[in-house]
Amino acid sequence: MTATARTSTARSTGWFPVARAAEVGTTPVPVGAAGQAYVVVRLRPGGEVSAFPARCPHRLVPLAAGVVEGRLQCPYHGWRFDAAGRCVDVPSLGPGGSAPPRADLPVPWAVEERHGWIWLAPERTDVVAPPAPAAEPVPEPAPAPGPPLGPVFGNLDPSLEHAWHPVALSRELRPGGWLQVRLLGRTWSLSRGPDGLVADPPAWGVRERFGVLWLAPAQPRDVALELPEDGDRRFVGSWLPPARSAGPAGPLADTLLDVAHSPFLHPATSGAADEVEVPTHDVAPDPGGFTGVQEQWCDDPADPGVAAGQRSPRRRRRATYVYRAPFQLRLRLDSLDTGAARTILFLLQPEDADSTRIYTCLLLAAGPGEPLPGPEVVAAEMAAEERVLAEDLGLQAQLARPGLPLSMRDELHVRSDRLGVALRRALADFAAAG
Ligand code: FES
Numbered sequence: 001m002t003a004t005a006r007t008s009t010a011r012s013t014g015w016f017p018v019a020r021a022a023e024v025g026t027t028p029v030p031v032g033a034a035g036q037a038y039v040v041v042r043l044r045p046g047g048e049v050s051a052f053p054a055r056c057p058h059r060l061v062p063l064a065a066g067v068v069e070g071r072l073q074c075p076y077h078g079w080r081f082d083a084a085g086r087c088v089d090v091p092s093l094g095p096g097g098s099a100p101p102r103a104d105l106p107v108p109w110a111v112e113e114r115h116g117w118i119w120l121a122p123e124r125t126d127v128v129a130p131p132a133p134a135a136e137p138v139p140e141p142a143p144a145p146g147p148p149l150g151p152v153f154g155n156l157d158p159s160l161e162h163a164w165h166p167v168a169l170s171r172e173l174r175p176g177g178w179l180q181v182r183l184l185g186r187t188w189s190l191s192r193g194p195d196g197l198v199a200d201p202p203a204w205g206v207r208e209r210f211g212v213l214w215l216a217p218a219q220p221r222d223v224a225l226e227l228p229e230d231g232d233r234r235f236v237g238s239w240l241p242p243a244r245s246a247g248p249a250g251p252l253a254d255t256l257l258d259v260a261h262s263p264f265l266h267p268a269t270s271g272a273a274d275e276v277e278v279p280t281h282d283v284a285p286d287p288g289g290f291t292g293v294q295e296q297w298c299d300d301p302a303d304p305g306v307a308a309g310q311r312s313p314r315r316r317r318r319a320t321y322v323y324r325a326p327f328q329l330r331l332r333l334d335s336l337d338t339g340a341a342r343t344i345l346f347l348l349q350p351e352d353a354d355s356t357r358i359y360t361c362l363l364l365a366a367g368p369g370e371p372l373p374g375p376e377v378v379a380a381e382m383a384a385e386e387r388v389l390a391e392d393l394g395l396q397a398q399l400a401r402p403g404l405p406l407s408m409r410d411e412l413h414v415r416s417d418r419l420g421v422a423l424r425r426a427l428a429d430f431a432a433a434g
């Protein structure tokens, strides 16, 4: 194949062949036209082809998942777009909610199916239809969507020097042993000698807390997260095996704080798939971070009582999110039906620009008068938590971002994003102080 129907990628007007018509069905296909990233898809089987920008305006997630009820649906929070790019559904706002105007996708001027190909005209063109190509068209490769325009908070932000960071579980460093850890793009050796923990090269400090080893490269400015459940004998639990995300910590913290994605990203593991509306919730600033409280519906399929047919998996719960900059999060879930409680502590280690290690501790308490959760309950809950985290990490891999956007204009925030907005403000403040 030598000849090409594509004249130049520098031009932005005219018709661009982007995909063979036969290869476009109801799964969005990433394509490129005039250097811009789009997806093309049929919103009905065998129907006309529609074209959209390649990512969602909400959190810049690739719109590559699929079509639901004749609309393009974003995989993260389920926003839906019609053929004209109008955002027709923001599930977290409930049936009465309407999408903000900026939620609409700027679709290309025209899309046509001709000569066995899908053609895009990104901008108005005087040529009313794509011409018959003299040779087999050669479409542009689909480009990666560009990075956010404004500043982002990445894993190598200079302000991160001035914080305590988790670098290993205590159990990973035996007495007399040593281990190497990555932090902020550098390697430290940690050893546990007769006089305690030692870091090489020297750091401002090394310490042990909650069964985790912490390192502060320079004088820390962060406020330590407290864990009231630590030492509370009503709680049992443990650390999950540390996991790793192939991306920066900021977007991962955003996902872990996000209250609207469970029905879409975790429909089988923790989301109540038909409870998509997010009620209003309170977010209050704290020294070094914030606390958010919200009541929500969820499913608890890991509950043995559910497996035995004694209870419905559907639960009403209060979720309390406590965040401390830069990357410490504590989520406490109190069941309003049973009085049981579950605390999940997430600590993120910014290893390199594109690598974050995740420490997750799960602590469980039974309701009043109930015996402590047994080992099999704890094991089942930990396995369920690992599955949920794996789904969150799958999303991070799709994001392919250098960090968390700090400019409010780069993304689009709705009522259910109050924790995410608070996170962006807290990290912007942290970066400014550094
Ligand atoms: S709905 Fe697309 S990122 Fe939230």
Ligand SMILES: [Fe+2]
Binding pocket: 255, 256, 261, 262, 265, 266, 388, 392
């Ligand atoms: Fe999640």
